[in-house]
Structures are given as structure tokens and as C-alpha cells.
């Protein structure tokens with residue numbers, strides 16, 4: 001298939017996934033990830049959709065960001081899901097929708113339906129706004145949204161770093177966007193012999209506990225909740241985006257603001273290197289719990305610091321040479337798998353655990369958004385040949401199997417949602 005066909009298909013997909021809603025008298029326009037499974041607006045999906053929209057329609061890219069910002073809380077918080085069409089909100093006690101919201105009794109029909117979730121997702125907003133500005137050369141949009149971005153990143157630094165070490169914490173697996181990664185198994189109590197139902201129950205009971213015991217009060221959850229991770233993927237994207245935020249300030253001539261955000265970006269990077277880097281294994285690992293136990297699962301998290309432009313060269317070299325290009329770990333026919341292939345819990349088609357017959361997310365399959373980040377990361381560190389090879393494979397995945405949610409890293413077969421929004425990132429490589 002010609003690259004131009006892929007572009008056209010990506011455009012059609014985004015048009016097809018576009019929705020509008022009227023809220024408090026104003027109409028918002030946004031893109032849903034996928035009709036069947038994901039009928040609302042998701043935070044990091046929308047940032048990726050905005051990036052792809054810049055190829056076709058800059059106004060749609062801006063609307064994507066404006067709809068996210070329209071629900072920003074005064075102190076800066078931005079939720080991971082906005083339930084624009086509340087008729088689609090499902091209240092069943094086993095359903096995710098009501099569990100991730102405030103209101104202990106929101107599953108009861110007579111209660112009002114929440115407007116948003118109470119979780120975050122990886123803070124990639126600055127990347128999306130940067131792409132819009134780079135494409136349009138127009139600073140009106142940037143001037144309008146930059147104060148909101150500042151508030152959002154300030155909020156993360158203040159509310160999500162209870163031990164003040166520079167690293168922000170997540171309070172649920174869904175906050176990293178890497179929902180069921182084996183990197184979270186230890187904290188959730190999932191082992192190789194856990195059955196499907198028991199595993200599902202572990203996820204659900206965490207959600208129910210967060211709701212019934214804490215009513216999703218994030219300040220209390222960060223200090224006392226049972227799931228607490230200083231996540232490498234989230235913090236790598238945080239560091240990178242703080243650097244991008246600095247560039248956005250620079251663009252408006254605010255040198256002091258740029259300096260402050262650059263210092264913040266370096267602080268997160270230093271903390272990642274000092275606390276999450278394992279010199280012996282030559283890789284990064286999450287810190288579990290408030291006691292900061294070092295996780296040991298080699299997963300996509302471990303590679304994500306490659307997105308940071310100023311990551312020390314020796315570290316970049318080790319990540320690329322020992323892991324990303326290691327055929328026992330991440331170099332598979334359709335790289336980059338979300339878990340290293342030699343990890344005991346790796347499953348090419350994302351079964352959980354590998355012995356069960358139910359697919360969960362991020363347990364070994366390849367995803368387009370992480371490939372997109374890694375390819376751009378490799379280019380900025382001078383690994384152009386590797387980035388090119390990975391680009392070709394990523395394009396093949398989509399050409400041969402469609403815009404699916406995730407893919408088998410050995411065969412390329414696609415799984416999960418169809419017409420999945422962020423897989424259109426393939427046209428931005």
C-alpha cells in the first residue's frame with residue numbers, strides 16, 4: 001500500500017471517530033479512540049489524535065486540545081476520561097465507568113452521572129501543543145492555552161510527588177495508560193498461576209477500594225492508597241514534556257518561564273537516573289510502593305527514557321545495544337513488544353497470565369504509540385538506521401493488519417479495538 005493511501009485511511013478514520021457534544025451550552029468536538037470499546041474522550045489518546053490531525057486540519061487538532069482543557073479543574077487537574085455522551089455511561093457495579101469517578105453511590109440509577117474520571121494519564125499534552133504550534137506558526141492558540149498547560153504541570157509536580165524527590169506517582173495501573181502490564185503484577189498480587197477471574201478481581205477490587213474507602217480523593221490516595229508507583233514511562237514522558245513546555249515558553253519570548261521549566265525537566269531526569277536506573281542490568285525499573293521497592297520486570301517502561309533528549313549518552317547506548325536490539329528481549333519481527341520476550345509473563349497476544357484464554361492489555365503485544373515515541377527518540381539520539389527499520393515495520397503492521405489497538409510482535413496479527421485512533425500515528429513517523 002502506498003504511503004498516501006495510509007494517510008487517506010488515517011484521515012477517514014479520524015473523521016469517522018469524530019464526535020460532538022453540547023455541554024453547559026457550548027459545543028465541543030473531539031475524537032473517540034474507537035466506536036465500540038471506547039466511546040468517550042481519553043486524555044493521551046486525544047493528544048495523539050491532535051498530533052495526527054495537524055496533518056489534515058489544524059482546527060480539528062486545536063479542538064481536540066480545547067475539549068480536554070474545557071474540563072480542567074481550577075487547580076490544574078485534567079482527567080483521563082471525559083464522559084461527554086452520558087447516555088453511554090454504564091452503571092453496572094462491575095463496570096469501569098463508575099468505579100473511576102467520585103461519588104460512592106454513583107452506580108445507583110438515581111444518582112447523577114459523573115462528567116469525568118478522577119485519574120490521570122501520561123502527561124503528553126505539551127507534545128501535542130508543540131506539534132500544533134510547529135505546524136501552524138500561529139501563536140494565538142499557544143498564548144491562549146499556555147497558562148492552562150502551566151497549571152496542569154504545576155498540579156502534577158505539587159500533588160503527585162508526595163516525597164518531593166522529583167518523580168510523580170500514579171495511584172492506579174490505568175494512570176500510566178499501560179493498564180495490565182506485568183510490571184504491576186507484584187503490587188496487584190498477580191502470579192503465573194493466577195486465573196483470569198482472580199486477576200480481574202484484583203483490578204476491580206483496587207478500583208472499588210479507591211472509591212469506597214477514599215471516594216477518589218486523590219490527595220489521600222497518593223498518601224495512603226494501596227497502589228503507588230513511581231512509574232518510569234510516566235516520568236520519562238513527564239520529563240520530556242516539561243522540556244517541551246520550556247520550549248513553548250521560549251517561543252512566546254518568556255525566557256524566565258522557559259528556564260524554570262527546563263530546571264524542572266532536569267530534576268525529573270536526575271531522579272529517574274539516580275533512583276530507577278539499575279547499573280547492573282543496564283535498564284530502568286519502576287519504584288513500587290511508598291517504600292520504593294525496585295521492580296524487576298523488563299518492559300516498555302524500561303525503554304521509554306529514550307524519549308528524553310538530554311538522557312546521558314552511556315545510558316542511551318546501553319538501552320539500545322543491550323535491550324532494544326536484543327533478539328531475546330525487544331528485537332522481534334514486529335518490534336517493540338510491550339514486555340521483553342524473555343520475561344516469564346511475556347505473552348505475544350497479551351494473555352493474562354500466559355496460560356489463560358483471556359487477553360489483557362500491554363502484556364507483550366506491540367502498540368503504535370510507544371513505537372512512535374521510541375522512533376522519534378532514536379532519531380534524536382542519532383540512531384537513524386534503527387529508527388528507519390522500525391518505521392518500516394510499524395508501517396507494515398498497519399498496512400497489513402489495519403488500524404488495530406495492538407499487534408502480535410511475531411506475526412503482526414492485529415487485536416483489540418478496530419479503527420483505533422492513535423494507530424494513525426503511523427503517518428507521523
Ligand code: GLC
Pocket residue numbers: 033038042044045176177178179361
Ligand atoms: C486502554 C489503554 C489506554 C488507552 C485506552 C483508550 O485502556 O491501555 O492507554 O488510553 O484504552 O484507548
